Amino acid sequence: MIMQKAEIKDGKVVNVLEIDRANIPDWCASWPNITGEAWIGWSYDGAQFFPPAPDLEKLAADARKERDTILANVVDPLVSNPLRWADLTAEKQAEWAAYRRALLDLPQQEGFPIDIIWPTQPE
Numbered sequence: 001m002i003m004q005k006a007e008i009k010d011g012k013v014v015n016v017l018e019i020d021r022a023n024i025p026d027w028c029a030s031w032p033n034i035t036g037e038a039w040i041g042w043s044y045d046g047a048q049f050f051p052p053a054p055d056l057e058k059l060a061a062d063a064r065k066e067r068d069t070i071l072a073n074v075v076d077p078l079v080s081n082p083l084r085w086a087d088l089t090a091e092k093q094a095e096w097a098a099y100r101r102a103l104l105d106l107p108q109q110e111g112f113p114i115d116i117i118w119p120t121q122p123e
Contacts, residue, residue, distance in 0.1 A: 004034035006044065013042045013049065059113035067103050074121065075100045095122035 005028050007015035016039060017028055038049035078084050079096055088096070102119035109116060 004038075005031040006034050006038050006042075006049070007031050008044045011043055011045070013038055013040050013044060016040060054114060056113060060107065063106060063113045063116055067106050070121075071100070071103055075103065092122065 001021045002018050003021050005017050005019065005024075006013045007017070007028070008031070016034065017031070019025070019028070032044065034049065036049065038044070039051075041052050043050040043052070075096065078088075079100060085093065099119050099122055106112060106116060106118075111117075
């Protein structure tokens with residue numbers, strides 16, 4: 001039967017080892033058993049494993065990049081083209097303007113950048 005053990009240094013998982021329960025080497029016998037999930041970089045408090053905190057700056061940058069791609073490839077070619085814009089009804093223009101505003105306002109959402117509610121693109 002295979003089990004996982006974690007090498008811990010300064011409260012962090014630095015190695016994860018899969019070994020046969022019947023043949024645990026002495027050098028890792030004191031390592032804690034992983035009964036759920038734990039990976040390199042996770043924290044260990046002596047009883048439980050915890051995933052690393054999310055990198056909020058990277059999450060925010062990724063969300064802004066995705067938003068900017070939508071603006072550049074979907075929204076702005078429509079709203080900045082007078083002929084295409086004029087073909088829309090006033091109601092559709094309002095929907096697209098609201099969609100664009102909602103995309104621009106993503107960083108002001110309360111859960112940003114972890115919990116983002118992406119606006120629905122008009123049809």
